[in-house]
Amino acid sequence: MTYQEAIDFLFTSLPMYQRQGKAAYKSNLDNTHRLDQAFGHPHRNYPTIHVAGTNGKGSVSHMIASVLQASGLKTGLYTSPHLLDFRERVRINGQSIPKDEVTGFVTGNQEIIREIQSSFFEMTVSMAFDYFAREQVDVAVIETGLGGRLDSTNIITPVLSIITNISLDHTEFLGTEPTSIAREKGGIIKQGVPLVIGRAESPVLEVLRSIAQEHEAPVVCADQIYEPRFRTLNTDGRMQLRIGKYINPSMKTITCDLTGEYQQENIITALTALEQLRKLNWKISESHIEEGFASVVRSTGITGRWQTIGSNPRSICDTAHNVDGIAAVIRQIKQIPWHRLHMVWGMVDDKDLDMILPLLPEEATYYFTRASVPRAMDSKVLAKRAREFGLKGFPFPNVEEAYRAAQKEAGARDMIFTGGSTFVVADLLMKF
Secondary structure (H helix, E strand, C coil): CCHHHHHHHHHHHCCCHHHHHHHHCCCCCHHHHHHHHHCCCHHHHCCEEEEECCCCHHHHHHHHHHHHHHCCCCEEEECCCCCCCHHHHEEECCEECCHHHHHHHHHHHHHHHHHHCCCHHHHHHHHHHHHHHHCCCCEEEEECCCCCCCCCCCCCCCCEEEECCCCCCCHHHHCCCHHHHHHHHHHHCCCCCCEEECCCCCCHHHHHHHHHHHCCCCEEEHHHCEEEEEEEECCCCCEEEEEEECCEEEEEEEEECCCCCCHHHHHHHHHHHHHHHHHCCCCCCHHHHHHHHHCHHHHHCCCCCCEEEECCCEEEECCCCCHHHHHHHHHHHHHCCCCCEEEEECCECCCCHHHHHHHCCCCCEEEECCCCCCCECCHHHHHHHHHCCCCEEEECCCHHHHHHHHHHHCCCCCEEEEECCHHHHHHHHHHC
16 A cells, blocks of 8 residues: 555545534544554553643644753644645654555554544544554643544543633534533543643633532643733744733743734743643753744644745735634734735635624635635635625635635735635645
């Protein structure tokens, strides 16, 4: 079996939520436990850090991994979804799992995969845990996929649990109220394992604290310890964030190469988590923290987070795809000087347009598009619905055509933003 044949098997033979949506969702961990037993419980061979949340969990995972790498630890990182290459999901010290490892895993385990009838995500988690064990990582940072309680990653007992924030997303699985989503995300809380909460308002915070109390898990709320004071960009384009503690007048500066305004919250969450690890006697120095935050992109390979892909006109893409994430991105767009705004915009078909479309700026010109996954919303349908909210533009059959049309229309002082879906950004980066 070649690598391409292995990838084709993964994408075509196994139910995959990113492509198929609800049909691929499993409402229990039975398959995950069976796979875990078959592979000898590999995640028990190294300490783990578990990261859940509605927004920011990917960025926080990469930030923590970057600092742990800077501290000299061989660091595994499991995230999802990928943008350009399946192997992005499984990394050690920023290096994607080799192609022959993927091929070998699929070739050697087709029988058990078919016997258990595992999903794409279940199988990928098993592959990651097995690879980290065989490579003898010192630690692995594990990002949940969808939810927490029933997520395939939730068989681990980590040294630290992190919930970045709670907002509405995947409501067909997690519930339609923030409190019900909090109960699902809070399912990652383990007996006696410290919990870091990035941001949570009552009553969500009360739900998470209640679950933590049941599990005798100490709770630290990052937004009750730190607050961002001001941010700027330095000469090499990295963000400098001045933060202070509520109970201490002194401030510290964090330099980070992830420059989205929304990363302020993620930096504070990751910093709080790293301080908790230090309290657990992990050898993480201030210089490790400084180096790790300054080189997240270089150290981990993260892409698609307020990423600049062109200038004159300025061209930015971002993977934000739910109400809170999109609102944060739109706030930053409005802070940037531009003559005209061009929005290359596509979405998947399970998003609530009545919640998201009112957030988008009416003054922009829209290039509605469809990503190359079955779940993508038809661009003509999206354009028609958008007109109901005063958004003007035309549909395009794919991201490449939409982006080239925006480039043709945009002047040097304009701005092009591409987003609305992780898969739109993936298609863009694949072509440009």
